[in-house]
Amino acid sequence: MFKFLTLLLVLVISSASAGRIVDYLLNMPIKNGCFEEHRKVLECVEPHEPFINLLELNLQQSSVYNIGLMRKVLQVSKNVSECIGEDLQCDSSKLVTFALNAGGYVGDKIYGDAFHCFINAQVPEIMENCTTDDLDPSELYNTTLIDETKDKYFECIAQQLYKVPSCKIGRIVDLYKAGHAAVDSYFDGVRFIDRADPAGLNLDELKYCDI
Ligand SMILES: *[C@@H]1O[C@H](CO)[C@@H](O)[C@H](O)[C@H]1NC(C)=O
Ligand SMILES: *[C@@H]1O[C@H](CO)[C@@H](O)[C@H](O)[C@H]1NC(C)=O
Numbered sequence: 001m002f003k004f005l006t007l008l009l010v011l012v013i014s015s016a017s018a019g020r021i022v023d024y025l026l027n028m029p030i031k032n033g034c035f036e037e038h039r040k041v042l043e044c045v046e047p048h049e050p051f052i053n054l055l056e057l058n059l060q061q062s063s064v065y066n067i068g069l070m071r072k073v074l075q076v077s078k079n080v081s082e083c084i085g086e087d088l089q090c091d092s093s094k095l096v097t098f099a100l101n102a103g104g105y106v107g108d109k110i111y112g113d114a115f116h117c118f119i120n121a122q123v124p125e126i127m128e129n130c131t132t133d134d135l136d137p138s139e140l141y142n143t144t145l146i147d148e149t150k151d152k153y154f155e156c157i158a159q160q161l162y163k164v165p166s167c168k169i170g171r172i173v174d175l176y177k178a179g180h181a182a183v184d185s186y187f188d189g190v191r192f193i194d195r196a197d198p199a200g201l202n203l204d205e206l207k208y209c210d211i
């Protein structure tokens, strides 16, 4: 399970910004009454298109270690999200802002003080080493199983981080929050796409305060 998490950082962050959103929006069937909202989202993305195109051409797995680039991505994501605003009515725009906000939360945690630990410990490699089998679609709604797997996964990662001197406890906590938010958002997003249930599409940052 969680094999997908190897590329999770690139995915969360790039799906929060790069051409995926544009592609997604352009290919999305526009529901009745959603034309205006759809147009608004595209208008908010448009000024950033040169940067997004550049990113699409140059983004590699190693880009997660490029803090300057990633902070720029986060800034663009925030700008787009602020431009779109709240009170959305349509599923496609809800999913876009959810991805932007989740990516923003995760990115802010990683590309802050915790980055010292992230880069020295090579967290994406640790994630890969802690990965087991992929999740069966039928297990997507078994929260017991998902919670168990999540705990094991994060425990495995934490064990590796404790060995790295720059991974002071505060930094590990930040990465832990980022990881939980990323995994939860991933499942919320997948369930949303699977069952079109927008109930889960609310990033509750407070949930991660006491971790
Ligand atoms: C984000 O928006 C702010 C305020 O509108 C602007 O000054 C800044 O240049 C924008 N950043 C990016 C990366 O577009
Ligand atoms: C991942 O596992 C491989 C093989 O066991 C090991 O050589 C490598 O150092 C590990 N990487 C990290 C970052 O722990």
Ligand SMILES: *[C@@H]1O[C@H](CO)[C@@H](O)[C@H](O)[C@H]1NC(C)=O
Binding pocket: 142, 144, 145, 148
């Ligand atoms: C959910 O996963 C748990 C733990 O693996 C398992 O014991 C349980 O039978 C599963 N529940 C369902 C409804 O499949």
